[in-house]
Amino acid sequence: MPLPASLPLASVLLAAANTATPTVVAADGILCDLTRTLVGNQAKVICLIKPGTDPHSMALRPADRQNLAKAKIVLLNGYNLTPALNKIRTPGTVVKVGNIAVPNNPVKDPHIWHDPANVIAMANTVASSLKSLFDANGDSVIDQRRAKADRVLVSLGGWIGQQIATVPEKQRVVVTGHRTYDFLAKRYGFRELPVLDDYTTGGTLRPSSLSAISKSIKASGSKAIFPESLPPSKTMRRISRSSGVPIAKQVLFGDGQAPGKSLVQTATINVCIFVNAQGGRCDQETASQLQQRWAAI
Ligand SMILES: [Zn+2]
CATH class of the missing domain: 3.40.50.1980 (Nitrogenase molybdenum iron protein domain)
Incomplete structure (x- = not known):
C-alpha cells in the first residue's frame, strides 16, 4: 500500500516500531523462564546465558551485544552473578531484579532464587518492570500470569520443605x-x-x-x-x-x-x-x- 504523501517517513517507521512486539533481554539466573512465563507472547524474550553455562565466568559474544542493542528492557539477576554484564551497552532500561526484590542480602549472595519466596519477589519486580511496555490490557495479562506463577511458587516452597x-x-x-x-x-x-x-x-x-x-x-x-x-x-x-x-x-x-x-x-x-x-x-x-x-x- 502506498504511504500517504503527507506523512513523513520517519513518523511512519516510528509508529511501526511502537506497535511491534518489544524485545526484552532476560540475562541470567532463572530470569529467562520467569520472564517468558510472565509476559507470555506479548514480548520477544531473549535469554542471554544458555542454560548450563557458568555465569560467573562467561564472556559476552557479539550476538549478545546485538541483542542488548535491540532491548527495551534488560533484566539482570543482580548481585554480580554475571560479572560480564556489569558493563553492557543498551538503549533499554537495565533492572537488577535481585537487588530490588531481595534487598536483605548481607553477603550479597547472587544465588537468591533457591528460595521460592525470593522468586515470588523477583516475579513482582519483573512484572512491574515489564508494565512500562504495555497498555492496560497487556498489564492485566501480566498480572493474571503473575498470580498463577505465585501460586505455583508457594506450593513449591511447601513441597521443598516436605522433601x-x-x-x-x-x-x-x-x-x-x-x-x-x-x-x-x-x-x-x-x-x-x-x-x-x-x-x-x-x-x-x-x-x-x-x-x-x-x-x-x-x-x-x-x-x-x-x-x-x-x-x-x-x-x-x-x-x-x-x-x-x-x-x-x-x-x-x-x-x-x-x-x-x-x-x-x-x-x-x-x-x-x-x-x-x-x-x-x-x-x-x-x-x-x-x-x-x-x-x-
Ligand atoms: Zn554460582
Whole structure:
C-alpha cells in the first residue's frame, strides 16, 4: 500500500516500531523462564546465558551485544552473578531484579532464587518492570500470569520443605565447592558446607586445607559431595578421596536453569538429587504435578 504523501517517513517507521512486539533481554539466573512465563507472547524474550553455562565466568559474544542493542528492557539477576554484564551497552532500561526484590542480602549472595519466596519477589519486580511496555490490557495479562506463577511458587516452597523433612537430621547438609545454596539452606534449616570458599583462597588446595576440609566433611555427616560439574574437577576428586565421602552421581544446577528445563523443573530436580543422595525420599509424582502447573501458566 502506498504511504500517504503527507506523512513523513520517519513518523511512519516510528509508529511501526511502537506497535511491534518489544524485545526484552532476560540475562541470567532463572530470569529467562520467569520472564517468558510472565509476559507470555506479548514480548520477544531473549535469554542471554544458555542454560548450563557458568555465569560467573562467561564472556559476552557479539550476538549478545546485538541483542542488548535491540532491548527495551534488560533484566539482570543482580548481585554480580554475571560479572560480564556489569558493563553492557543498551538503549533499554537495565533492572537488577535481585537487588530490588531481595534487598536483605548481607553477603550479597547472587544465588537468591533457591528460595521460592525470593522468586515470588523477583516475579513482582519483573512484572512491574515489564508494565512500562504495555497498555492496560497487556498489564492485566501480566498480572493474571503473575498470580498463577505465585501460586505455583508457594506450593513449591511447601513441597521443598516436605522433601527435606524426609532426610535424617544429621544428613541435612549440602557439601559443595562454592557457596550456592545458602538461601535454600537458611529457609529449610539445613547446612551448606562450601569447602573451597571456607578453606581455600581462590580455590588453591594446600595440604593443610585438604586435611581441614576432609575433617569437616567427615564431621558433617554428609553421605555425598556435590560437584559443580560432571566429570568432577580434579580438586573435588582429591577432596572425595581424602575424606572417603563419594561424589554424588548427579550434578546440582546451582547457577541458573538446567539445560532444557524450566525453573520449577530445575528446583525440583535439585531438591530430589539432594534428598535422595542424603538418605531421604523425594516424591517424584508431586514434583511432576508442580512442573505441569508451571508449564500450564
Ligand atoms: Zn554460582
